Amino acid sequence: MHFGGKRVIVTGGASGFGRAISQGFAGRGAHVMVTDIDIDGADAVAADLDGALTFRLDVTDEDAHAELAQLMADTWGGIDIVATNAGFSHRAGYTLNVPTDEFDLMWAVNTRSIYFAVKHFTPHMPPGSSIVSTASIGGKRPRKGFTPYNASKAAAIILTRGLAEEFAPDIRINCVAPVASETAFFVRATGSDTLPEPLKESIIDGIPMGRMTDPIDVANAVMFLASDEAGFLTGVCLDVDGGRSIS
Numbered sequence: 701m702h703f704g705g706k707r708v709i710v711t712g713g714a715s716g717f718g719r720a721i722s723q724g725f726a727g728r729g730a731h732v733m734v735t736d737i738d739i740d741g742a743d744a745v746a747a748d749l750d751g752a753l754t755f756r757l758d759v760t761d762e763d764a765h766a767e768l769a770q771l772m773a774d775t776w777g778g779i780d781i782v783a784t785n786a787g788f789s790h791r792a793g794y795t796l797n798v799p800t801d802e803f804d805l806m807w808a809v810n811t812r813s814i815y816f817a818v819k820h821f822t823p824h825m826p827p828g829s830s831i832v833s834t835a836s837i838g839g840k841r842p843r844k845g846f847t848p849y850n851a852s853k854a855a856a857i858i859l860t861r862g863l864a865e866e867f868a869p870d871i872r873i874n875c876v877a878p879v880a881s882e883t884a885f886f887v888r889a890t891g892s893d894t895l896p897e898p899l900k901e902s903i904i905d906g907i908p909m910g911r912m913t914d915p916i917d918v919a920n921a922v923m924f925l926a927s928d929e930a931g932f933l934t935g936v937c938l939d940v941d942g943g944r945s946i947s
């Protein structure tokens with residue numbers, strides 16, 4: 701896969717999957733705008749990449765999306781690929797223990813952000829462009845402890861499919877559905893500073909491929925969906941789950 705000269709936005713690019721996605725595109729020749737609410741983290745990622753810039757994008761902020769769209773137009777003349785990847789989860793547990801403000805924030809970060817990205821970025825995206833969102837396998841096959849989070853990702857998957865039809869044939873819109881990965885987001889959701897070993901073992905037990913997701917697995921799937929090689933794929937949600945959702 702080659703992305704020479706492609707103009708890419710990555711949200712949540714400071715850490716975990718977003719960092720791997722930023723590194724993947726930049727390593728294949730793209731101009732990458734590494735964005736995150738954590739601008740210091742985004743700057744640190746971009747510092748190691750050729751041709752990367754950064755922007756502080758809080759994906760719950762509509763005006764910031766409009767500003768970034770203008771910046772992309774002014775700097776690189778448009779946008780070819782958007783990876784809407786930033787995400788947030790409540791602490792694992794029963795739904796009724798999730799505070800209402802966290803429930804709303806999660807919906808805004810995981811789902812409404814896709815609407816903002818499509819609304820503000822697509823006017824600058826030429827035919828042949830593509831958007832790839834990071835959903836979750838929980839959005840297809842929910843498990844206990846993450847019901848509201850899983851619902852927000854299920855909505856992201858349906859949004860992807862509906863938007864894919866609306867924007868075809870000009871812009872392809874797809875998403876990926878990873879299983880658990882030991883990133884900051886997931887560890888925080890379990891309520892600890894590090895993933896407890898017994899929990900890790902029980903997660904791995906349920907994954908036929910015998911390990912959790914590595915951020916590079918997600919980056920590879922996102923890059924494939926964004927590539928010319930996937931030119932006939934739209935409305936797809938690609939499982940990156942080592943077989944977890946088979947049974």
Ligand SMILES: NC(=O)c1ccc[n+]([C@@H]2O[C@H](COP(=O)([O-])OP(=O)(O)OC[C@H]3O[C@@H](n4cnc5c(N)ncnc54)[C@H](O)[C@@H]3O)[C@@H](O)[C@H]2O)c1
Pocket residue numbers: 711712713714715716717718735736737738741757758759760785786787788809834835836837877878879880881882883884885886
């Ligand atoms: N880690 C997992 O187990 C897992 C599994 C399936 C899906 N996901 C999804 O993968 C995506 C990336 O998560 P990750 O696992 O790499 O976690 P991570 O914590 O390593 O990265 C998430 C990034 O999103 C940023 N972010 C949070 N709120 C934001 C906001 N309002 N605006 C902009 N940026 C914001 C954070 O600063 C962070 O850099 C998320 O959408 C998450 O829901 C994660």
